[in-house]
Amino acid sequence: MNTSYDVKFWDIRRNQSSRTASFEVRWKVGRRGKSKSFRTKGLAESFLSDMRQAAKRGEAFELETGLPESMIKAKNARTWLQFAQAYVLAKWPHSAAKSREGLTDTMTGVTLALLHDRPGKPDTATLRAVLRNHVFLPEDRRARLDPEQTAAMRWLTAASLPVIELEEAKTVRAVLEAISVNLDGTRAADSTFRRKRAVFHHALGYAVELGELSANPLDRVKWKPAKISGEVDRRVVVNPTQARELLAAVTYVGRTRGAMLAGMFPCMYFAGLRPAEAAGLREKDCHLPESGWGLLTLEETRPESGRQFSDSGETHDVRGLKQRRRKAIRDVPIPPELVKILRAHIERHGGAADGRLFRTATGGVFSTTAYTKVWKEARMYALTPDQVASPLAGRPYDLRHAAVSLWLNSGVPAPDVAERAGHSVDVLLRVYAKCIDGQREIANQRIADALTT
Template sequence: MNTSYDVKFWEIRRNETSKTPSYVIRWKVGGRQKSKTLRTKALAESFLSDLRQAAKQGEAFDMETGLPLSMLQAKSARTIFEFVRAYIAMKWPHAAAKSRDSASDALATLLPALTKDRPARPEAEILRTALRKYALLPDGKRPDVPTDMAQAIRWIEGASLDLVDLGETRVVRLALDALALRLDGKAAAPNTIARKRAVFHAVLEYAVELEELSANPLHKVKWKPPKTTETVDPRVAVNPRQAQELLTMVTYVGGRGRGRRLMALFACMYYAALRPAEAVGLRLQDCHLPAKGWGRLTIDVSRPEVNTKWTDSGSTHEERGLKHRGRADVRPVPIPPELVKILRQHIEEYGTGPDGRLFRSERGGVIGSTAYTEVWQEARALAFTPAQVASPLARRPYDLRHAAVSLWLNVGVSAPDVAERAGHGVDVLLRVYAKCLDGHKEIANQRISDALTV
C-alpha cells in the first residue's frame, strides 16, 4: 500500500452538472487529485471534516483511494462490530474524553442487540463489560483482556450482523428498542435514550459518507422516543438566604478544614453561575479582585471529570475549552463584592497551585466530584430541615448554578446578558429556565385583565 502525508483540501462546491442537489469534496493526496460527491451539504461537510481531522492528527492517507487509514479500515469492515470499532478508531484522536465515554456507553448498549442467534451467548453484564473496558477502546488504550472477556468478545465478533443489515428497518428497530431499556429491563431515562440515539445516528451517517449505506435508515423508521426534559425544576433553586446558609455550613464539614477549603468553590457556582468543571479549573490569572466593588472572572478553561481510560493524559480531569464554544473563546463574568471578598480570603488562606489554580485537594491535585459532593451532602443536612433534605432543593452542587441564573432572570437582568454570563445561547437559556421565572404569569394575567376592562 502506497501512503502519503502530503494532503491538500479545497472548499466544498455545488455540483453544477446535476439537476438534483449534490456537493463535491475535492482533495489531493501525494499530488493525486481525489473527489467525492455526496447528496447533501451536511454529509459533504462531515466527510471533509473527517478528512481534515485525520490529516491534522498526522494520519497517513492511502494514495489509491485517497482515504486516511482509519477510513480505509471502516471501508473494509463487513460486520457491524468491525465497522463500529473502525468508527471509534477514526473518531478517537479528535474527540473529547466525555464524548469518547458517551459513544462507548451507547455502542455497548446497541451492539449486543445487533447479533445473530448463536449458542453460548454471554450474560448481558459480561457483554457490556467486555465492550466497555476492552473491545471499544482503540489498540493503544486497550489493556490485557482476561479470558472470560476474550470469550465474550469472540462471541460478539462471530455473532455480529453484517453491515448491510443496517439498511433493514427491522434491524434498526432492534437497536432503537435496545437503547430504550436499561440492563435490568426497565425503561431508560429519556435524556439517556436521546444521547444514545444521537451516537447511533452518527455511526449511520458515517456509513452513508463511506457509501456503505445508501441513506440513513433512521430517517425512514417511525419510532418516537420519549420526550426529554430540558427545563430546570424550579424546586432545586435556593434563595439567597438559603445559599448563604449552605455556604456557611460547608465550612463546618469535615476535619482539617476539608469543607472550609471548598467553600469558595461552591461560592463561584452560586455567585458567578460557574459550572463545576469551570470552577475547579479557575486560576489566579483568571480573576480580577479589586479591594472594593465588583470584580470579574475570565473563564477560558474547563476540567470535566472522566475515567482515565478515556483521556489522553491519563488524568481524571481533561483540560478543555468552554462548553459549546471554540477552544480559544473566553467568557467574562462580572462578580459581586460578596464573591470578590470570599475569593480574596481563600487565596490569602490557601494560596494557589504552581499553575495558578485556586482550588486544590490537600495533596495539590484537581478536586474530584466525589470529594466536593460528599461535603455538599453533609452541608445540606446541617443547613436544611429534614423535609428540605428529602426534597430536590439544592440536591446537587450544580443546582447552585441553576439558582444563580434563576435569580438573575427574576430580578430583571436581560436574557442576553444572563446568557452571556452563564455561557448559554439566549434561546437555550429561556427554554431551560422557563419554569424558574417567578411572577411572570401574574404580570401577564394583569395585563390581559387591563386590556379586557372597558
C-alpha cells in the same frame, strides 16, 4: 496492498454536469487522481475532513481505492462490531476526552442493540465492560480481559449483526429505542437522546461514505421518544437564606476538605458557574477589589472524564468554555459577598502551582465524587430531615440553578442572564421556565384588567 503517503487534496467543487446537484471531492494518491461525489455539500465536507485528518495522523493511503488505512478497515468490516470499532478509532485522535467518553458510551449502547439472540449470552454488565474498556479504546489503552470477558468477546464477535441489516427500518428503530433509555430503564433526557442519536447518525453517514450502506437509514425512520422535560425542577432551587446556610455548613465537613472547598461552592451560587468552570478558575481570572462588585473572566474549564479517554492520562483535561470556541472568554460580574469569600480563600489557602484557586492537599483537581460527598454531608448539617429527603439542592449543580433562577426572578433581562450563565436566551427560558416566580399572578392581573376595560 500498495500504499503511498504522497496525498494531495483539492477544494470541493459543485458538479455542473449532473442533472441533480452534487458535490465532488477530489484528491490524489501518488500519481493517481481520485474523486467521489455526494448529494450535499455537508456530506462532502465531512468526507474530506476525515481524509485530511487521516493524512495528518500519518496514515498510508491505498493506491487502488485512494482511501486511508482507517477507512479501508471500516469499509472491509462485515459486522457492526467491526465497523463501530474502526469508526471510533478513526474519530479518536481529533476528539476531546469528554467527546471520546460520550462516543464510546453511545457506540456501546448501539452495539448492544445490534446483536443476534445466540445461546450462551453473557450478562449485559460484562458485555458493556468489554466494549467500553477494551473494544472501543486504542490498543495501548485497552484493559486486559479476564477469562469471563474473553468468552464474552468471542460471543460478541459471533453475535454482531452485519452492517447491511441497518438498511432495515426495524433494526434502526431497535437502536433508537435502546439509546432512549438509561441503564436503569428510565427514559433518558431529551438532550441525552439527541446527543446519542447525533453520534449514531454520523456513524451511519460514515458507512454511507464508504459504500457500506446505500443511504443513511436514520433519515427514513420517523421515530421520537416520549418527551422528557429538560426544565429545571423548581423543588431543587434554594432561596438565599438556605443557600447561605448550606455554604456555611460546607466549612464544617472534614478536617480540611470542607475548608478547601468553601470558596468553590459559592462560585456556583453567587456567579452561576458550572462545577467544571469553578474547578478551572485561576487567580488571574479574578478581579477582586477591596470594595464593591468584582469580575470573573472565565477562559478555562476542567471537565472530568476517565483517564483512558484523555491524552494527558489525567481525569481532568484543560478545555475551553462549554459550546464556545477554544479561546472564547465570558465575563461574570460577582457581588461583594463573593469577592470577600474569594479574597479570604486566596489569603488562607493560596492556589495550585498552575494558578487554580481550588485544589486538593496535593495540588490536584477535586473529583466530582469528592466534592459531591462534601455537599451531601453539608446538606445533613444545614437542612431539616424533611428537606434532606427532598430534591432541595440535591446536587452541587443545583446552586447554579438557584443562581440563574434568582437573577431571572430579580428582573434581570434574559439576554443579560444568558450572557452571565453562558446560555443562549432560548435555552435559558426553556430550561428555567418554571423557576420564574410571580409570572402567573402577573398574567392573571393583566387578563383581569383586560376583561374590565
